[in-house]
Every structure is written in structure tokens, then in C-alpha cells.
Amino acid sequence: MARLIDRRSGTPLLHGQDNSTQSSRSSSSPRPVAARGHDGHRTSRQLDDIGGDNQAAPSQPVLPPASHRHTQNTTRPLVSRQSSFQSRGPSSYARDAARTRYAYASVFLVLSLVSFTVQTELAAWVQHAGWNKAYCMLYLTHGSWTLLWPVQLLILRIKTRSLPWSTFWRRHVWLVRTTARMVETRELHVDGYGHQHIPRASSVLYMARVTAFITVSLTVAGLSWYVAVSMTSPSDLTAIYNCSAFFAYAFSVPLLKERLRLDKSLAVLVAVAGVLIVAYGDAGTSSPPTEGEGQESTRGENRLLGNLIIGGGSVLYGLYEVLYKRFACPPDGCSPGRGMIFANTFGSCIGVFTLTVLWLPLPILHVLGIETFALPTGRVAWYLFLSVIMNVTFAGSFLVLISLTSPVLSSVASLLTIFIVAVSDWWLIGVPPSAAALLGGGMIVVAFALLSRSTYIEMTAVEQKREMDITGSDSEED
Secondary structure, three states: OOOOOOOOOOOOOOOOOOOOHHHHHHHHOOOOOEEOOOOEEEOOOOOOOOOOOOOOOOOOOOOOHHHHHHHHHHHOOOHHHHHHHHOOOOHHHHHHHHHHHHHHHHEEEEEEEHHHHHHHHHHHHHHHOOOOOHHHHHHHHHHHHHHHHHHHHHHHHHOOOOOOHHHHHHHHHHHHHHHHHHEEEEHHHHHHOOOHHHHHHHHHHHHHHHHHHHHHHOOOOOHHHHHHOOOOHHHHHHHHHOOOOHHHHHHHHOOOOOOHHHHHHHHHHHHHHHHHHHHHHHOOOOOOOOOHHHHHHHHHHHHHHHHHHHHHHHHHHHHHHHHHHHHHHOOOOOOHHHHHHHHHHHHHHHHHHHHHHHHHHHHHHHHHHHOOOOOHHHHHHHHHHHHHHHHHHHHHHHHHHHOOHHHHHHHHHHHHHHHHHHHHHHHHHOOOOOOHHHHHHHHHHHHHHHHHHHHHHHHHHHHHHHHHHHHHHHHHHH
């Protein structure tokens, strides 16, 4: 019995065309290749998320002539996607998808660790050198996030330089807009037959509101980091600020609807305990007097205040991470390439909002005498420039890391910078890591390993459930 065609190809996906069908179709208009969406509907073939949309732009499907429909449906048996699971089950596909995400996440994890460490040392040097302008430094660093999207666009263009610019640009914009629609609706299936069907105003207004809300949360949290950086050591600063892992997990339960898992809770508690050991394990030890005894005494008096400030920033930063995951990341099941492109695009939105809106406190702080405006010069300006570049690198890497995994895993992963910062202090200052730093760092590494295993299991389960839903949907339709 002939199969009716309603926006679905009657030709089985696993078979080629016979001669009669091929010759008949050659006289008709070409038909775009289609792929099945995650919810069982037919959608246009997804664009190349990483390479800059190498496929044709989505268009309305063109049905073959009626004379050939019967031929297509009677000369070959219908083959559903379920048949492709005979040799490889859904669990195998799920493991492959989870490994792909983890491979990308590992690259950005290493990049974020290195860039954050360098930024911490450079920012501390700049402020200790005399240019102690906390808000101005925050404005410059977060405003520099605007560069994320242009740099990303340049990389994508180099990879697809054979495409005409108009085609490349149109497809890149289409990819960003469809992903924004996914973020807004929390659904993987958007109208893929043409970008004209996607409401432009709805997605733009939604992203504008989310950008403003998340940027304000990030600014308040980030300001605490720059205020405290001159009051405490880089090791303490990194340790306490990264306690945001605990608060990220706490906020993930109500906002992301995560279940309270024993292994996750244990990993987070171990990580936080390790952080506290690093920060306060050697607080009772005293160092011999040196030529800079007066300066070190002043820093010791400010240490408690600085730790309290950075502790409040830790709470707000954990909230920022969860808000970003909830309101600015594509839903689970989105391809890693698409998620990475949108993460950097949203990072640029944060930078634009910072540059255009958050400059307003600068003249107010200057008039009130709280922070007089002055541009850095000489070596300080050069180090500040490098610190800003490292912050841009860290921001892009960290946003991608959260998008690919979870706020909790990303927060615990950032705790690994404690070891790197401690080694950097040893190399720059000549102070070797203490026993407390080694013990606390070891606990953080163990916690990260436990949380990585738990997150990988969760990601595999989500991908497997999605593949089973697709298989079941295909079986019912066929």
C-alpha cells in the first residue's frame, strides 16, 4: 500500500535510489535533504555547528511528482531508524555522545585553568603596584568579553573560507537565532523549515532581559573579587571564591530541578572542606620577620575582611552560574558545536551590556572620591592588558564548560586552580606549598574525580533516554 507523504521522505534513509527514481527526479526540482528532529518531526538537516554552516540553508520541502510516489514506496521496504539500532543499541550512541561532550569540555577546562591562574597573578600584581581601581578593572575585563563573538566569527570564517561571505553570514545568523529560540522555549525542535518562521522580536527581547539580569549578578560577584584581591593572598582568594561550587549545587536543586544525589553531595562537601583547609589550615603558623614586616602585617589585618567580601562574592557567583545554565544555555540534547557557538555569543552580549550600561558608576565613584578615575601607565598598563586578555579567555572557556556539562562540575573543576596558583606563588614568591595546601588540594582532586564520574553517568543516561524516545517514536509512526 502506498505510503502518504506529508513533509516526510518516502525513500528509506538506508537505501540509495534506483535508476527509475533517479532518472525521474533528475527532471524535477532538487529536494533538500532532511533529518529527523529529536521529537519525531521532520526537520531540515542541521547546519555544521562548528564549521560555519556548510550545508544548504533550510527551505520548504519540495514533494516529488505524484507519478513517482508510488514507485518510491513500493520498490523498497520502509526502514525506520529502529533498524539502525540492531547492531548498536541506544546505550552505545549515548556513550559516544557523552564522550564527545567530555572531550570538548576537557579542552576548555584546561584552557580555563591556565587563563584563570595567569589572570589571578597579573591582577594581584597590578593592584599591589599601585593601580587599585577595583570597579574600573572590573569594567575593563567584563567589557572585553565583547571580543568573544568577533574572535569566534573569525575562526569560523577561516574554517569555511570557501563559502561566499553572504552565505556564511546568513547561516551563522540563522544558527544563532534558532539556538536562541531553543533557549527560550527549552525545546530542541524549532521550525527548521525557514528562519522566517522564527519570531525575531520574541527571541531578541528574551535574550536582552536575560543578559541584563545575569550581567548584574555577575558584576556584583565579580566586584567582590577585585575588591578583595588587594586584601588577601592569591591562594586564599582563589580558594574562597571557588567555594561557589557548594552554592552552585544548592541553587541547582530549585532552579535546574536536579535531584539530591549522595555522590554529588559528598563530592561537593569534600571539595568545600578542601578549600577551607587550604584557606585556614596554616592560619596559626607565623613567619619570621622580614624587611616587609609592616606591609605583611597590614595585609594580615585586612585578610579577614577580604575573606568575608570574597565569601559573599562566592555565593553570588554560584547563583550566576546556575542562572546562566537555566536561562541562557540550550537544553540537553543540543549538539556541542551549537552550544559552544551560542555560549561565546552570549558572552559577547554580556560584554556589550557592560560597556554600554555599567560605565555609569564610574563618574559617580569619581565625584564621591570612592575611586578616582585614572588610566594606568607604563608596565602596569601592559600587565593590565594581559590580565584582560586572560580574563576573556577564561570567560569564554568557562561559559562553554558550563554549557557542555553543569554549573556544579564547572565550579569544582575550577578548584583545581588552587594547586596551580600555589605552584605559581612558589615560583614567583619563593614560598613552597604548605602541608595544608597539599592536603586540601588532594581533597579537591578527589572531589573532582567523584563529581566527574557522577556527571558522566547522568549525561549518558540523558542521551540514552533521548535515543530511546526517538526509537519509540519511529516505531509508532512506521
